[in-house]
Amino acid sequence: MSKLTADIQANLDLFVAETKETHLVWGLRNDEGWLACDSTEFENSEIMPFWSNEADAKSHNVDEWADFEVLQIPLDIFVEDWMITLSEDGVLVGINWNENLEGKEMEPSDLAKLYL
Numbered sequence: 001m002s003k004l005t006a007d008i009q010a011n012l013d014l015f016v017a018e019t020k021e022t023h024l025v026w027g028l029r030n031d032e033g034w035l036a037c038d039s040t041e042f043e044n045s046e047i048m049p050f051w052s053n054e055a056d057a058k059s060h061n062v063d064e065w066a067d068f069e070v071l072q073i074p075l076d077i078f079v080e081d082w083m084i085t086l087s088e089d090g091v092l093v094g095i096n097w098n099e100n101l102e103g104k105e106m107e108p109s110d111l112a113k114l115y116l
Helices: 008-022 054-058 075-089 108-113
Strands: 024-030 046-050 069-074 091-095 104-106
Touching (some): 008 075, 008 104, 024 046, 024 054, 024 075, 069 075
Antiparallel strands (some): 024 069
C-alpha cells in the first residue's frame, strides 16, 4: 500500500528519505524516452515525474502510460547527472505523484539541494 497522501510536502519529504535509504529513484520509460508531460502548475513547462519506490511508480503504469516500463535510476546518477541535464533543458521534476497525479513540481536544482 502506498504511503503517498494528499500532503504534497510530506510526499516530497518521503521521496528524499526513501531515496537516501535505497539509493534508487523510479521513473517510467518507453521506446521514445522517459515520461514527460505538461506541468499543471507552471505554464509552458514540461515536467518529468519520479517516485521513491517501485510500487508507486507501477501504480501510474496504466491507461495512457501503460506502454511505459518502470525503471530504477541510481540516486547518485539521478542527483549528479540528471538534475543538471534536466535543469539545462528547462524540464521540471514531479516528485512522488499520488493517485490523483498531485505532487511537488520543482526545479531540478532545488531537488538536488535537498541531498546536500
